[in-house]
Amino acid sequence: MLSKITTFSKNLLLLISMVQIAKIVKNLRPSGRRGEMILFFLSLIIIIGSIIYFFYALDWLGIIATLILTILIFLILKSRILYPRDKNNYQILDKKSIWLLAGYGLFWLAALGTLWQNRSLRPLISPWDVVSPNFFWFYALASGLLLAVCLKKDLRPVWKIVCLSAHYFLSAGVALIIYRLGYGFDPFVHRATMELISTSGSVLPKPPYYLGEYSLIVIFHKLSGLSIELLNRILVPGLAAIFLPRALWYFLQSISPAEEKTSRSLWLTILFLPILGFSPFILTTPQNLSYLFLILTILYTLPKAQVLLPLILALATTAIHPLTGLPALGWVALILLNRYQAKLKIKTQKIFNYLILAFLAFALPLALFIAGGANWQNLSSSRVSFLGLFATLFNSVGLSGRENWLLNLVYLVAHNYNLLIIGLIIAAIIYFFKTAPASPADYRWFGNNLIRAGGALIVALLLSYRLSFNDLINYEQSGYANRILIIIAIFSLPLIINLLRRIIELIRRQNILTKSAWIIAGLTLLLISVYLSYPRFDKYWNSRGYSTSGSDRQAVELVNQMATNAYIVLANQQVSAAALSTFGFNHYYQTPSGLLYFYPIPTGGPLYQYYLEMVYKNPDRQTMLQALDLAGVNEGYLIINKYWYQSGRIINTAKLSANHWRNISDEVYIFQYQR
Numbered sequence: 001m002l003s004k005i006t007t008f009s010k011n012l013l014l015l016i017s018m019v020q021i022a023k024i025v026k027n028l029r030p031s032g033r034r035g036e037m038i039l040f041f042l043s044l045i046i047i048i049g050s051i052i053y054f055f056y057a058l059d060w061l062g063i064i065a066t067l068i069l070t071i072l073i074f075l076i077l078k079s080r081i082l083y084p085r086d087k088n089n090y091q092i093l094d095k096k097s098i099w100l101l102a103g104y105g106l107f108w109l110a111a112l113g114t115l116w117q118n119r120s121l122r123p124l125i126s127p128w129d130v131v132s133p134n135f136f137w138f139y140a141l142a143s144g145l146l147l148a149v150c151l152k153k154d155l156r157p158v159w160k161i162v163c164l165s166a167h168y169f170l171s172a173g174v175a176l177i178i179y180r181l182g183y184g185f186d187p188f189v190h191r192a193t194m195e196l197i198s199t200s201g202s203v204l205p206k207p208p209y210y211l212g213e214y215s216l217i218v219i220f221h222k223l224s225g226l227s228i229e230l231l232n233r234i235l236v237p238g239l240a241a242i243f244l245p246r247a248l249w250y251f252l253q254s255i256s257p258a259e260e261k262t263s264r265s266l267w268l269t270i271l272f273l274p275i276l277g278f279s280p281f282i283l284t285t286p287q288n289l290s291y292l293f294l295i296l297t298i299l300y301t302l303p304k305a306q307v308l309l310p311l312i313l314a315l316a317t318t319a320i321h322p323l324t325g326l327p328a329l330g331w332v333a334l335i336l337l338n339r340y341q342a343k344l345k346i347k348t349q350k351i352f353n354y355l356i357l358a359f360l361a362f363a364l365p366l367a368l369f370i371a372g373g374a375n376w377q378n379l380s381s382s383r384v385s386f387l388g389l390f391a392t393l394f395n396s397v398g399l400s401g402r403e404n405w406l407l408n409l410v411y412l413v414a415h416n417y418n419l420l421i422i423g424l425i426i427a428a429i430i431y432f433f434k435t436a437p438a439s440p441a442d443y444r445w446f447g448n449n450l451i452r453a454g455g456a457l458i459v460a461l462l463l464s465y466r467l468s469f470n471d472l473i474n475y476e477q478s479g480y481a482n483r484i485l486i487i488i489a490i491f492s493l494p495l496i497i498n499l500l501r502r503i504i505e506l507i508r509r510q511n512i513l514t515k516s517a518w519i520i521a522g523l524t525l526l527l528i529s530v531y532l533s534y535p536r537f538d539k540y541w542n543s544r545g546y547s548t549s550g551s552d553r554q555a556v557e558l559v560n561q562m563a564t565n566a567y568i569v570l571a572n573q574q575v576s577a578a579a580l581s582t583f584g585f586n587h588y589y590q591t592p593s594g595l596l597y598f599y600p601i602p603t604g605g606p607l608y609q610y611y612l613e614m615v616y617k618n619p620d621r622q623t624m625l626q627a628l629d630l631a632g633v634n635e636g637y638l639i640i641n642k643y644w645y646q647s648g649r650i651i652n653t654a655k656l657s658a659n660h661w662r663n664i665s666d667e668v669y670i671f672q673y674q675r
Helices: 002-025 033-055 060-080 095-117 134-151 157-172 174-178 186-200 211-224 228-255 264-276 286-299 308-320 322-339 346-371 386-394 405-415 417-438 441-464 479-508 512-532 550-562 573-583 606-616 621-631 647-657
Strands: 567-570 588-591 594-597 635-641 660-664 668-674
Touching: 033 060, 033 211, 033 228, 033 308, 060 211, 095 134, 095 157, 095 174, 134 157, 134 264, 134 512, 157 174, 157 228, 157 264, 174 228, 186 211, 186 228, 186 573, 211 228, 211 286, 211 308, 228 264, 228 286, 228 441, 228 479, 264 479, 264 512, 286 308, 286 322, 286 479, 308 322, 322 346, 322 441, 322 479, 346 441, 346 479, 405 417, 405 512, 417 441, 417 479, 441 479, 479 512, 550 567, 550 573, 550 635, 550 660, 550 668, 567 606, 567 621, 573 635, 588 621, 594 606, 606 621, 606 635, 606 647, 621 635, 621 668, 635 647, 647 668
Parallel strands: 567 635
Antiparallel strands: 588 594, 635 668, 660 668
16 A cells, blocks of 8 residues: 555656646747756756765655756746847748758758668778768758858748757767667766666765766656667767757857847858867767766856856756866856956955966866875876877878878868867967957956966866876876866867857858858868768778677677676677676676676776787687686686787687687677686
């Protein structure tokens, strides 16, 4: 009886919560204030869900509590979201507009259909290995028609934002569609973690990071019934496509002079902005989701009277990933200082200003130092030097080679990409200082604070390059510091957007021949950006990392069938990803050095070191026995993918030392070792 009452109460509370959510999203439009309201609501779910998960769990009680608190806080604070409404979103379309929108939709669907037809279970280095060249033709034609949509003056903003959102999704969704089992390695780890949270309510230990993404996906999974796999794959590309065009449009209106607020240059700026690249938005990870929320935090800062939404976005960013959240909080602190500086004495203003800049400069290095084990030897014995920064930025600078003209053009951009971005940042800063005296007061303080925050983050970057991390493999040592480079670029983005807007405005004033040349160049650069934002395998570049394939999944299932006792497996990380996807975190062994997963995770862990010995030295029985001793089991497997370097030698040698071996479609070889 008690269980029935509990179930009824749970269902009743869920029903009430869903009704309230339905009221909130009723008549949702891509433009107008409701766009900001939905973003505000999602951010509250992330913040409150993270707090409840950290201190309790995300079982049904935790989810209901999250929804109730989110709805209550939203209803209390929604009147403070003061972004203007667009009261004239809907219009009766004329025939020309209908044909234009229909034409764009047709080519967009053709491009999307081409991707769908080429979905693959193969181990891929690049999605372009299987994508038909027709995709690029359809994408180019859709981009050309979208250009016409942006230039149509009497077309309401809602239609332009819908089309731009669709184009952003098409650009960022290639990996989402092509890789049938998923792309990358980290998403498999996060997905397995969320599956466990969904089943048991929590996972121990509870680190104070990633919670924002976990809570958002688990709650939506429970409420909608959609799989965690689907939600996890679509989250970042989908949210970027929905919210970025709207946020960019609002930001451009905020910084434009009154006579240019309806200028078609604003829409063209949003269209061509992806030329800068969008690789962080092709894959869902907490880090990538936090980049998106940091961009939204900064873009929604103007005008400076708007404090609540940037604050909530910054808190959501922190809940998703503190590495990005700390700069977001520092940025909001600068906003609050400027907002309320009239109430402070000048000396107090300066003290707070220096404290905030010091926070931006030292918070990230300190956080990374603590995350790395708080070991002072990590500073003196660092494997990454300041020279690593310059090597990272300029290691590919150069001219293109002697292939066909199109590939030469693509890699002329690729080889000099970092140089081009740095040049754009410098040019944008110079343009800001040149035009600042004539700019609105809000934009002047906004730009000055961006530059000051960027300078503090450069200090953070230089300090972070002196840190090393004992649990990371050699080639991953600079990964965390390199993320600060992306954060610095994000803080420079608004200035670059303003410069791009001005360049487009100048181009629009030229004669038809000059404008046509620039249009062709812009559309070509869009195509190049799409190509370069994904892994590549061509005559200039080999991204090397293969995707998890159908054969990998068959291999882990076959090993599980072959095993007669507890076992471990030595394999590459994509096979480990297939194991995570299939078995989750259900197979751990207690060892003297702590819990050990039965596949090599992470790549810096002991099992992966044994795997490297097997493939790069010699796949002998003694190495496998050492791995078995570590885990305390009597059965182990070595899995070798045919694409691995010198796989033929490894396979032939392993056949001599293994007790038994099998292969799957001549793509994956399995070697069984028993004591």
